[in-house]
Amino acid sequence: MKTKLLSIFLLTIGIGLLTALTPNNNDATKPFVVVLDAGHGGKDSGNTKNGYKEADIALNIVLGVGKILEKNPDIKVIYTRTKNVFLELSERAAIANKADADLFVSVHCNAHHTQAYGTETFVLGLHKSQANFEVAKKENEVIFLEDNYKETYAGFDPSHPESLIGLTLMQEEYLDQSILLASLIQNNFTNTLKRKDRSVKQAGFWVLHNTYMPSVLVETGFLSNTEEGKYLNSDKGQNEMANEIAKAILSYKNSLSMTTTKSQNPVMEDTEINKAIETTVEKHYKDVMFRVQLAATGKKLDTKPSNFKGLKDVNRAKEDGLYKYYYGETSDYNKIQIMKSFAQEKGYASCYIVAFKGDKKVKLSDVLNSKDK
Structure with missing residues (x-):
């Protein structure tokens, strides 16, 4: 019963x-x-x-x-x-x-x-x-x-x-x-x-x-x-x-609330981030790709820089009925941390790092605690 x-x-x-x-x-x-x-x-x-x-x-x-x-x-x-x-x-x-x-x-x-x-x-x-x-x-x-x-x-x-x-x-x-x-x-x-x-x-x-x-x-x-x-x-x-x-x-x-208004200078220079990445110590994880998730929304946007506050290398994926927008892709965790900081400076204060093995999203803490570096 x-x-x-x-x-x-x-x-x-x-x-x-x-x-x-x-x-x-x-x-x-x-x-x-x-x-x-x-x-x-x-x-x-x-x-x-x-x-x-x-x-x-x-x-x-x-x-x-x-x-x-x-x-x-x-x-x-x-x-x-x-x-x-x-x-x-x-x-x-x-x-x-x-x-x-x-x-x-x-x-x-x-x-x-x-x-x-x-x-x-x-x-x-x-x-x-x-x-x-x-x-x-x-x-x-x-x-x-x-x-x-x-x-x-x-x-x-x-x-x-x-x-x-x-x-x-x-x-x-x-x-x-x-x-x-x-x-x-x-x-x-x-x-x-x-x-x-x-x-x-x-x-x-x-x-x-x-x-x-x-x-x-x-x-x-x-x-x-x-x-x-x-x-x-x-x-x-x-x-x-x-x-x-x-x-x-x-x-x-x-x-x-994703900003979609074009700026007067839509494609911003990446000199600062490139310099920071070049000088950082590499920390790669085997078979893992890190990305910075900028937003999840029901709205489908073109991934051009002008829609993302000048950020290049933005990709879109549809997951669970929502469009997820990711910035960057690298196996180097130190590099993705810098990219996250860069995205935050551009206005994405709540962006965060996600990890993928192949096409499957995996728990970031599990990756960082693993020995597969």
Whole structure:
């Protein structure tokens, strides 16, 4: 019976998703809608290690993110909660879907029985490790605090891995965009705040599954860690985390707006980048090609330099229904890093490096950690 209920539920969600995926953003005046979700709340305090309350910390960070974003007139911010109240997971997703949001960002704090520390940002996917499954399981167990959870979640059991398998089916359309935002958030935490990078990961979070837009869940650190818990509970820590999340959201938004206006001098000289490449130490990886991803969009553009702020060597590929625009191609990781910096200077602030083996995109961290150099 549980299997039948789950199948019916997923079919219903699938029909809703097809409706949601119908293009509806032709109105140029539509604001960029960001739904900010402070995890837990009310009777669900979340992690309470060392006397800290995850629900309160997450809310303070979310309100800080919203305060920054609201300074932009073309961004509309919607909060799932602005005070200490309990919300069902299904309610949080429904708020985002009803608003036809462009982004959904859920903020949390981690905990562990050791002194583990660092930030990690999740997108929806099958758990790749037992550790990822345990994090997803813990966040999903809030379901049991809800009235009529058996009817609402159609037999879904957070404790069983097989229940997570269906969660990935409906979100694949947005996976690349979710990973982009998650990467921007993690980069800001690591490079600006010098927090330990626990990377971008995939896991089966219900609240991400049930949203019909690019969505991420941010674990801002471990309340169970003596130093990190103290940092996250402080005004300084909460303000800094909020600032970097907001900056990542703004970079993500800007990456979606590709500049196609011709400049007066469309083909720019590459003297600077050529000189930098010539003087750098080479670092080649066997059977791997690196590229700089400039943007992903539904718009098909000519790859001439005038469409890409003067950048030459731009290639276009259609992947998962989107056109991806890549700058450069080399097996030399040091060279591609310089090309990424060059692209950022030209205005592509949120561009990032991707790796390919043949025609298949592979995880950059796996390549860099391999010994095939």
